[in-house]
Amino acid sequence: MRLILVGPPGAGKGTQATRLVAEHGIPQLSTGDMLRAAVAAGTPIGLEAKAVMDAGGLVSDEIVVGIIRDRIAEPDAQKGFILDGFPRTLAQAEALREMLAGKGIGLDAVIELRVDQSKLVSRIMNRAEETKAAGLPVRKDDDPEVFKQRLEAYNQDTAAVIPYYESNGLLTVIDGMQSIDAVTAAIADVLSKLDESVEVR
Template identity: 65%
Template sequence: MRLVLLGPPGAGKGTQSARLVEKLGIPQLSTGDMLRAAVAAGTPIGLKAKAIMDAGQLVPDAVVIGIIDQRIDAPDCANGFILDGFPRTVAQAEALRELLARKGIGLDAVVELVVDDTKLVERIEARSRDFGGRRPVRADDNPESFKTRLDAYRQQTAPVSAHYAQKGELKQVDGMLPIDDVTAAIDKTLGH
């Protein structure tokens, strides 16, 4: 199964992706995680991405598309993958469609976690407060950067939902439900 999981930062995409990975046996491809790995490795693209991510901004399409292209060719993606945090723009959605078409594959599902912005800000503030002393908090997980990321999502990424909806490919799930209920709703949406 090839799946795109959409939703604003803090919506629970990572949590739900992890559950889908376990259930479906396919990898989660989080562009954020891939970019952070490049940052940690100190690669040239990682250093460039670090400055952009620390400012709460989105990494350029060419960088993200290249990372996705290489990653989906890996053997563990042969039976599918879950894209988490990509596509972020309609241009990326079209680039993904073209990329997959060149590889002779397509998407099986596009699922959006629909959430309340105010509650998302409360979640990130609690996460920053709760985990700040016990584990490192991402530089872009502070409330101010988070609000910048949320604004960027609403301006640039929200139209992706409309793009997939126009094509009849979008399935929406209430991301404000308890975690297990969100999982059950996604399973139902995917026919599992």
């Protein structure tokens, strides 16, 4: 089961990915975590990434896709994986598709958690106010201005991959404004249909 979870910051992707990992025993792959692990392990692609970062450059799509390629070859990803935070652009989506095709595999589904962004901003602002009122430090990600910037970046870049996956017939949209349990149930319904289609083949 090879999945991508898509949605703006605060949509609940992390919560749902954690539940999917527990339910299906497949790893959640965060590009940031994989990059750090590859650098720490000193793999060939990790050393390449380290050289770029040490020089103050941005790690290329080619390097990131190489890190994903190495990671999904590991034993715990043989039953599948959940990609989180990648692809962020159309170029990355194409590079991912080509890399997977080279391995003779493809994605099973792309699940978008669609949310009302104006309500999302209100929710984050309320959470920040409640945190402050409790005398606790506000997480950087919960700072309303930081959150708005992340939302803007999502709408500029990542949102462009949604029509791409829709045109490929891989996209399923789920209402992310439902309760956490309702979203989990909706995702389970999508995945059960995938299982049925595999059995029919």
